[in-house]
Amino acid sequence: MSLSKLLSDYGMLIVLILLCVFYSITTLDEQNPRGVDAAEQVTQMILDGYNTQDRIVVVSKSNPEHVLFANTLLEELESSGYQNVEHIEGEPPEVRSAFEQFDSLGVRADAVAIPQDYSTIIGNIKNRIPVMSQAQIVAPRSYRWPTFLLANNLRNVANQIVVIAIIAVGMTMVIITAGIDLSVGSLIAFSAVVAAWIIREMGGADATLGVMVLASVIAILMCGLVGFASGITITKFKVPPFIATLAVMLVASGFAYIISKGESIYEIPDSYVWLGRGADLFSIPNAVVLMVIIYVLAHILMTRTTLGRYIYAVGGNPEAARLSGIRVNLVLLFVYTMCGIMAGLGGIVQASQLKSGAPTYGLLYELYVIAAVVVGGTSLQGGEGKISGTLIGAFIIAVIQNGMNLTGVESYTQKVVLGFVILLAVLLDMLKKRSWGGKKKTVAAG
Amino acid sequence: MSKNDESPLLSVERIEKSFPGVKALKGVNLDLHRGEVHAIVGENGAGKSTLIKILAGVHQADAGTMHIDGKAVHFNTPIEAQHAGIAVIYQEFNLIPALTVRENILLGHETSKWGFFSKRDEHKIIEDLFSKMNVRMDPEAICAELSVAQQQLVEIAKSLSVGARIIVMDEPSATLTNQEVDTLFEIVRDLKEQGIGIIYISHRLDEIFEIAQRVTVLRDGEYIGTHPVERVDREGLIEMMVGRSIENEFPKHHHPIGDVRLKIDDFAHTSDEEGVSLEVRSGEVLGLTGLVGAGRTELARLIFGADRPARGTISVDGKVLNIKSPLEAIRNGICLLTEDRKAQGLVLGLSSRENFALANLNNWSKGGFVSAKEERSRFASYIDSLKIKISHQDQLAQNLSGGNQQKVLIARWLESNSDIIIFDEPTRGIDVGAKYEIYLLINKLAEAGKAIIMISSELPEVLGMSDRILVMHEGRISGEITDVLNATQEDIMTMAVGQLEAS
Missing domain, CATH: 1.10.3470 (ABC transporter involved in vitamin B12 uptake, BtuC)
Incomplete structure (x- = not known):
């Protein structure tokens, strides 16, 4: 099969593939696992780093994706035998007041499990509250993948x-x-x-x-x-x-x-x-x-x-x-x-x-x-x-x-x-x- | 020709040209003198077209030299060839149909000043040209309304108007009537008198003997030789072209003729036209001839249901039929091999196999699904038996030579197994070798009991291949020849011009 025949038979297919490759490269970006995927990754990280007696605080917003994350994670942790798991759902001010409540009760936390896109702001809040400052942020790792x-x-x-x-x-x-x-x-x-x-x-x-x-x-x-x-x-x-x-x-x-x-x-x-x-x-x-x-x-x-x-x-x-x-x-x-x-x-x-x-x-x-x-x-x-x-x-x-x-x-x-x-x-x-x-x-x- | 000491008008030496996969010219020579008509003959694929295109600057030679008036020339574009005085008149004219004769002739070199032209000046130029050619034509006629012959004259005038000294004519007579060919020859002789060199390409060998002084033969891209026409005869030329001797140009077989298969009675296009009646018998080859425009093709289309007759009856094997479309004709065992392969026979963009299959798909399809395997094997058997030269079954129809295109169409109709076969100009534009094979095939079909109508303008072919001849003139039958063996071309011509009702 000659080149010209190849081009005439598959030319447009090649163009399509090249376009896909082009957009794959140009839209390469940091991607965060979401929902169930994120929950599973975080579960694994907790299993690896914390024992079942440690105190885990799950933080999420109330949007469907976060709720899915939180619910899946809570289920997984429970079935893995973690006993001190708490869930805080809400916007930053609500989370802050929940953390302050922990502080007033003197309850220490070991880990804050949280979706990636919420981790920075909550991390800042956490660091200002003494009882929480020891706790590690556990968020799913972002990875590079084309948005396309x-x-x-x-x-x-x-x-x-x-x-x-x-x-x-x-x-x-x-x-x-x-x-x-x-x-x-x-x-x-x-x-x-x-x-x-x-x-x-x-x-x-x-x-x-x-x-x-x-x-x-x-x-x-x-x-x-x-x-x-x-x-x-x-x-x-x-x-x-x-x-x-x-x-x-x-x-x-x-x-x-x-x-x-x-x-x-x-x-x-x-x-x-x-x-x-x-x-x-x-x-x-x-x-x-x-x-x-x-x-x-x-x-x-x-x-x-x-x-x-x-x-x-x-x-x-x-x-x-x-x-x-x-x-x-x-x-x-x-x-x-x-x-x-x-x-x-x-x-x-x-x-x-x-x-x-x-x-x-x-x-x-x-x-x-x-x-x-x-x-x-x-x-x-x-x-x-x-x-x-x-x-x-x-x-x-x-x-x-x-x-x-x-x-x-x-x-x-x-x-x-x-x-x-x-x-x-x-x-x-x-x-x-x-x-x-x-x-x-x-x-x-x- | 006077062998004067000056150099020839055009001389071409050892020209070679290759295309991917094929060497089209392998060292071709050609020389042309002033006032000479030089014929080039050869089968399709011999390299004539390639040679013309090199002369015209469309292609560039790989090797070899070209001289005009002893000066070496090399053309990179058609314009350079035109400036050097070479004009080519192709089979397909380069005229703009909606423009007038004058506008077409002067297209590209109008005598305009500031974009305005003087009609009077232009008329003067046109009249000079026409008087030089010794023709009369209305310069303000619209080209689309002219006959083919007149359009050809416009092409010739166009080439003269740019000062051509070498005119190449590619199959100029292919679509002309005999009278028009005579007119063309007069013009060619006039041009010759004026010292113009003419390269004349034609499949019709008798024309070459009539008009040319010398003839050059090409075969498979090779230069076979150049001879004065007095030194060669028809058989000799054919032998040089095909590379072997053909004992008999028309291998007619005679076999017993059976019952009437097709009978048409009082067939007419319009109700005020005189009707045509004829019958064809099983095993008979009925030659149908006449001048172009005599109504032969029209009659064939009526029989085949391609057009609807205003009145008349048609019966096959004694049964009167009402045929309203080609589909019904085919179902009743009638087929038509059309005159114009490209316009009416082939779907050029489809493969040879698909073209072959077009009328026969139902032979190998079930529930609307085509069996590709069956189709390929059937076509393969025809490629074999008809010796179709084809690189593979899926080769596009447009890439085949004329003879092989015709064979694909013949295969189509053989596969449809029709009993009544109408061949309309079956050998037009086909080289000698393929012609011979088509004649053999016609014999074989007649032998198998098919009834055959062979429409042809080539009188030697009509006389050589028919059992009986009908001559048409102005839409009606003007004569019949039953004793074909003793008939002459003159007999046919008198009937064709409507002078005599003879037998």
Whole structure:
């Protein structure tokens, strides 16, 4: 395998990996173990340094992370046989008064177990109180690790891109047929609003699971129907896809505002966030699992089935495809319907993430979706492109955005950078094709 | 040519050129005199295009020398070649369709002052050019509305307007009608009179004998030789090109002809057009010829369901069918090998294997899933039997030579196992060796009882390969030849121009 082939097959994957490496290095920082991890580390330190008769004071604030730390630690210490353990929960003034109380009672402490981010201030307080000054601060050790690579942040990256990535599957198919679908952004809003509206009308915050599923399915199918209508306009009436879907974009957006009367619909049960915020499988977000399933299915469709082959053929040369007995119009109808369905699904994920439906959702998303497809190496001229490439493209965009957030680049600058990244990706693709095209011409020449 | 003592207009010596993985030219020589038409022949892949591109400054030679008027030259860019007086007219024209003839000819060297040009001055220049070429054309005509032949004239005028003294023509006659070729030849002769040297590249050998003084043969990038045309004959040229002797250019087999397979009756594009009727029998090769624009391809597309006829019936094996799309035609055992491989046959960005499979996926898919293994093994058998030259099955269709592209398409239709096969210009732009193989294949198909319609503009081919010939003129059948063995090209031509209804 030559270098150029390697680059053309895996070029964007390499770019993605380099980006990840870059942000891993630039976000390398002091990280503090939190919650359960912190508690376990501190337990170990106490086991190593103190016997069960020593007096241990656990200090924490009342935020969930600290409470988790304190509770876990208390449990662990108790089960290890420590008998003189006390817990102080609260802000510095409260801790100080607790310490002063110890002082007045003349109770000595041997260790103060505390989360890392609370240790400095409490350490200062402790040193001013004689009876406590002997006590050692036992806090989890901080370590160096890229913020970018923290599990939490990676989940963030995935959650941010999941809607765009799902819709990009449909868009990839459309673009491979040399078409475009500008309506997907509006369909996100349309789908979210329709689903939220149905739920509100059928029980609101007390709606049953059945209602929620039904509402979501109806919203997705309606988006599929809209895609189908775009397809009919394009195949039967020969309206260019750009114009047809531009019109649909306005219509769908308009309907989203009409249905919602221009306001967000919040009357949705709490359990509706299962898809968008839940993480049932090895703490991978459910939406990400859904996205992966869709990508796998789409990949199989495009590489292993007759329909997939026809999609490429129709994009590469519709006349040759027709003369080979392919029902070109049916293929086009399929891809636009599929793109609508994917946009509808994206809208449901969005509604679930935000636990509401609003007509403002999905604004400009069509452009991000197209960008993901193009960065992923699909040619706007049709006939070529890969589903896997689109996933990589979507993640390149997500990683760049996330990385800029982490490194404190402001959002206006982010737009500029993202624009240039898209331009660069397309230019690279063009250059690759040109040098490659020059070579193939000469080989065939003579 | 007068062998005067001055140096030749152009002389090229021992030119070599390599591309990654292939040596395209291995020491090629060429010299061209003033007022000479010098033909270059060779199969596809012989190195003609590479040689042209070196002359045009598109590629740079690895070794060898190039002289113009005895002065050594070296071109790094096409502009340098243009300044040195070399113009190349490629098969695909470099005209801007929306601009006029005048604007196209003067594009890039307008006679403008401060950005404004004088239409009168420009008209004067154009008229001078046209009178030099002895042609008449409206300088204000939009190029998109011109015929191919007229566009070619615009290209020639364009090259003269920049002062070209050496004009390279790459397959100029490929898409011209016979009359247009005659016009082209008159212009070429006029240019020759004016001392312009012309390098003429063509697959049509009879043209070379008609227009050229000398011919240079290339084969596999090697220089085979240069000969005055009086000293060689057609067979000799072919032998030099393919490197072995071909006893018979048209290896026609005759076998028994069976029942009528396809019958069309009163087929017409529009309701006010005269209808066309014809029938083809099992085992028969029906040659369908006529001038370009006579309606042969249109008829083929009607039969294949690519276009819808306004009226008329079609029946296969006596059963009347209602064919509304190519899909239905294919299901009824009809296939069409289109005239334009790139525009209508191949999906250039897909692999050869995928192109082969396009019409046949259902043969090896279950529940919509394609069996890649089965597909590869089927294609492999065609690569073998059709001798498709291909580096691997996934090689992109666009990277194949014309002959191999055609073979991939033939494999596609053989696999579809159609009984009625329409070949539209099956050998256009294909080299001699591949042509011969396609003729053998047509024989084999006829022998197997297929009914074949072979549309062709090349009269020797029509006469050499058909069992029966139909000639079309202005959308209708103007004549039929049943006694092919004793027919001549003149017989066909009289029918093709609509003068005679003969048999």
